[in-house]
Amino acid sequence: MSVGGDIGVWSVLLAIVGSALRVSTPYLFVSLGETLTEKSGRINLGLEGTLMMGAMSGYAVALGTGSPWLGVLGAGVTGAAFGLLHAGLCSLPRVNDIAVGIALFIFGTGFAVYLGKPLVHPVAPRLPDIDLGFWSSLPSLRAALQVNALLIIGILLAPAMLWILHNTRWGLKLRTVGDSADAARALGYSINGVRATATAIGGFFAGVGGAFLSLYYPGAWTENLSSGQGLMAVTLVIFARWNPINCVFAALLFGGASALGPALQAVGITSNYYLYGAAPYVLTLVLLIRTSSTKHRLFGAPSELSINK
Amino acid sequence: MTKQHNRTRRQILIGSGSLMAAGSFLAAAPRPVFATPMTVGFIYEGSKDDFGWNQSHAVGARKIAKETGAKLVEQEKVPETADVERVMESMIQLDGAQVLFPTSFGYWPFILKLAAKYPKVLFVHAGGLWKQGDPANVISYRGYMEEPHYCCGIAAGMMTKTNKIGFVGPKPLYFIFNNCNGFTLGARSVNPKVTSLIIITGDWANPVKDADAVNNLVDQGCDVIISDSDAPKVSIETAERRGVHSCGYHTDLSSLAPKGFVTGAEWNWAKGADFVKAWQTGGKYPNLLIGGFKQDLVAISPFGRSVPDAVKSAVLKARDGFTNDTLKLYHGPLKDNEDHLVLKEGEVIANDDSAFKTKVNFLVEGTQGQTGLKKQ
Numbered sequence: 001m002s003v004g005g006d007i008g009v010w011s012v013l014l015a016i017v018g019s020a021l022r023v024s025t026p027y028l029f030v031s032l033g034e035t036l037t038e039k040s041g042r043i044n045l046g047l048e049g050t051l052m053m054g055a056m057s058g059y060a061v062a063l064g065t066g067s068p069w070l071g072v073l074g075a076g077v078t079g080a081a082f083g084l085l086h087a088g089l090c091s092l093p094r095v096n097d098i099a100v101g102i103a104l105f106i107f108g109t110g111f112a113v114y115l116g117k118p119l120v121h122p123v124a125p126r127l128p129d130i131d132l133g134f135w136s137s138l139p140s141l142r143a144a145l146q147v148n149a150l151l152i153i154g155i156l157l158a159p160a161m162l163w164i165l166h167n168t169r170w171g172l173k174l175r176t177v178g179d180s181a182d183a184a185r186a187l188g189y190s191i192n193g194v195r196a197t198a199t200a201i202g203g204f205f206a207g208v209g210g211a212f213l214s215l216y217y218p219g220a221w222t223e224n225l226s227s228g229q230g231l232m233a234v235t236l237v238i239f240a241r242w243n244p245i246n247c248v249f250a251a252l253l254f255g256g257a258s259a260l261g262p263a264l265q266a267v268g269i270t271s272n273y274y275l276y277g278a279a280p281y282v283l284t285l286v287l288l289i290r291t292s293s294t295k296h297r298l299f300g301a302p303s304e305l306s307i308n309k
Numbered sequence: 310m311t312k313q314h315n316r317t318r319r320q321i322l323i324g325s326g327s328l329m330a331a332g333s334f335l336a337a338a339p340r341p342v343f344a345t346p347m348t349v350g351f352i353y354e355g356s357k358d359d360f361g362w363n364q365s366h367a368v369g370a371r372k373i374a375k376e377t378g379a380k381l382v383e384q385e386k387v388p389e390t391a392d393v394e395r396v397m398e399s400m401i402q403l404d405g406a407q408v409l410f411p412t413s414f415g416y417w418p419f420i421l422k423l424a425a426k427y428p429k430v431l432f433v434h435a436g437g438l439w440k441q442g443d444p445a446n447v448i449s450y451r452g453y454m455e456e457p458h459y460c461c462g463i464a465a466g467m468m469t470k471t472n473k474i475g476f477v478g479p480k481p482l483y484f485i486f487n488n489c490n491g492f493t494l495g496a497r498s499v500n501p502k503v504t505s506l507i508i509i510t511g512d513w514a515n516p517v518k519d520a521d522a523v524n525n526l527v528d529q530g531c532d533v534i535i536s537d538s539d540a541p542k543v544s545i546e547t548a549e550r551r552g553v554h555s556c557g558y559h560t561d562l563s564s565l566a567p568k569g570f571v572t573g574a575e576w577n578w579a580k581g582a583d584f585v586k587a588w589q590t591g592g593k594y595p596n597l598l599i600g601g602f603k604q605d606l607v608a609i610s611p612f613g614r615s616v617p618d619a620v621k622s623a624v625l626k627a628r629d630g631f632t633n634d635t636l637k638l639y640h641g642p643l644k645d646n647e648d649h650l651v652l653k654e655g656e657v658i659a660n661d662d663s664a665f666k667t668k669v670n671f672l673v674e675g676t677q678g679q680t681g682l683k684k685q
Contacts, residue, residue, distance in 0.1 A: 011528065011529065014528070015524075015525050015528055018524070018528070019521055019524070019525075022521070022524070023517060023521065117356065120356070120358050120359065120360070121358060140528045143524070143527070143528055143551070144528070213516075213517075217517070217520060218516040218517055218519070218520035218543040218546075218547065219520075219543075219547075219550075220516065220543050220546055222359075222514075222516055222540055222543065223355070223356065223359070224514055224515065224516065224540070225516050227512070227515050227516075227517060227518075229517075259521060261510075261511070262508050262510070262518070262521050262522045263525055265506075265507070265508040265509065265522075265525070265678065266506060266508060266522075266525035266526055266528065266529045267529065268506075268677045268678065270507065270509070270678040270679040270681065271679055271681055272681075273509050273511060273681070274511055277511045
């Protein structure tokens with residue numbers, strides 16, 4: 001189409017960057033939290049439900065107190081409670097963490113919708129924008145670079161988490177529990193205690209990711225608010241090889257890929273939009289297959305994870 | 310889960326799209342006349358305050374109850390499965406409902422099943438699927454939403470400063486393209502310089518994708534947006550945040566955008582009051598009713614605060630044009646956006662020509678985008 005050309009290419013790129021920055025935060029928070037949980041040797045597949053509970057409770061608290069940041073905190077606390085529920089159930093003998101996760105996924109989504117019924121109409125205060133594009137006079141560039149503090153917190157959190165995992169006593173303990181429960185038991189560590197802490201922190205992060213959905217982007221409480229972000233983030237953890245820094249790139253890449261469809265259509269390239277819609281999933285699949293091996297387990301995978309046993 | 314059901318709802322509609330051409334049939338089966346106030350049951354697939362399809366029916370339900378004096382019973386979140394059969398039977402047997410409004414498209418096969426079993430109950434379905442041979446105690450009705458989209462387009466064409474307006478569509482289906490064409494034709498009827506941009510999200514309602522589509526359209530310079538998402542709440546709020554004008558869909562969404570709201574394309578399900586009255590008094594009723602403003606099946610939302618009087622009167626004039634059938638949506642000469650002549654000079658498509666409308670696979674001149682559908 002004639003609308004293509006130089007400006008078209010640039011505006012597509014700009015739209016993808018802007019969209020990646022807007023969309024990726026929930027993926028980032030959920031995958032950071034899940035990295036921590038999985039490092040302790042447990043999988044929490046219920047994060048989609050935690051995300052919805054976080055989104056709902058964050059919206060409710062922000063509405064009640066008038067402060068979106070208190071909403072984020074409330075969402076985190078709800079998420080942590082859900083994490084503890086998962087950890088509590090999994091600490092019982094012969095309970096499978098994947099099955100508990102799926103149950104909590106369905107329960108959390110349904111419960112959030114049930115409790116969130118009166119929240120559809122009122123409008124809660126929204127988290128503020130940070131204008132990273134203040135130096136530019138291009139309105140589309142400024143719009144693309146308008147981000148939220150949570151994204152920046154999430155990006156800073158990643159190296160902090162990596163450092164904690166590798167340089168602190170608690171990090172070592174967590175990795176020991178995740179790599180060999182027998183060794184940890186021999187050292188006198190409370191395996192369930194460590195895993196409960198890790199799952200609760202993971203739940204806290206997922207709750208915050210949910211608050212981002214309801215309080216910033218798209219910034220409303222609706223019943224179908226989450227469209228698989230919580231579940232995809234679990235895949236992103238594997239994709240990121242349980243490395244928090246990689247989680248940042250995985251989340252941004254996934255966010256950018258999901259922006260391809262609307263960005264191309266906006267400049268007039270409208271054929272094959274279903275294909276572009278599938279792009280992030282195809283990308284994840286291709287990268288997972290490319291990096292898989294039949295000879296050894298995934299590099300970085302905690303050996304206590306039930307998928308590795 | 311909601312999405313799943315919605316899809317079924319539409320799939321059924323597409324499958325039977327050709328049936329919509331059938332026009333309306335009148336039925337006059339002998340039946341008892343009810344003296345006491347009737348009980349009317351409404352069944353929703355989602356929640357009735359979703360700022361979308363379900364809310365439009367809930368609004369209609371209240372108007373029907375008020376107009377006919379009927380008692381209203383309601384149930385939300387009824388899946389398009391055998392569940393709806395149980396809900397309908399319980400409304401008939403326990404609540405004594407004499408008229409049922411199962412509002413989701415995918416309820417259709419269950420309606421047909423129960424209608425044969427309960428001939429003394431009237432079943433009113435939103436969809437336009439009834440055909441000769443279906444039970445006489447069933448009504449299927451639906452509105453031509455492209456007409457109110459045309460009205461929104463007029464407002465958009467007059468209010469845009471960038472001469473670019475945006476349309477967010479959920480799926481590449483004929484009625485979505487009709488709506489988009491209505492929007493574009495309306496805008497270009499008052500401002501030939503207008504280009505409309507279309508984005509298809511691929512999901513009936515996906516808040517993140519809806520918001521992203523609106524953001525992309527605004528980034529491309531669109532300053533009036535309409536979103537045909539099943540839950541347009543997020544699109545309207547995003548447009549408001551970006552400081553552009555927005556038009557609603559399904560029901561009155563003016564409260565979501567106090568600054569930028571223009572008007573909106575609405576269903577007028579309250580038309581169902583006529584059916585309730587006819588059923589109560591033993592009068593005649595149509596089994597199939599598809600129409601626009603003329604048949605009183607669609608409406609426009611109250612104008613937003615920012616709308617100038619000149620725009621209001623132009624929009625209302627177009628609405629009256631549809632109502633008295635002097636204004637036709639599709640008339641020649643009409644080109645599509647690939648420079649093919651669709652209608653020759655002097656060719657006119659009647660507003661209730663469902664056969665033409667269900668076959669729409671083109672976007673009119675001035676639209677940037679493609680339908681992705683095969684051309685004949």
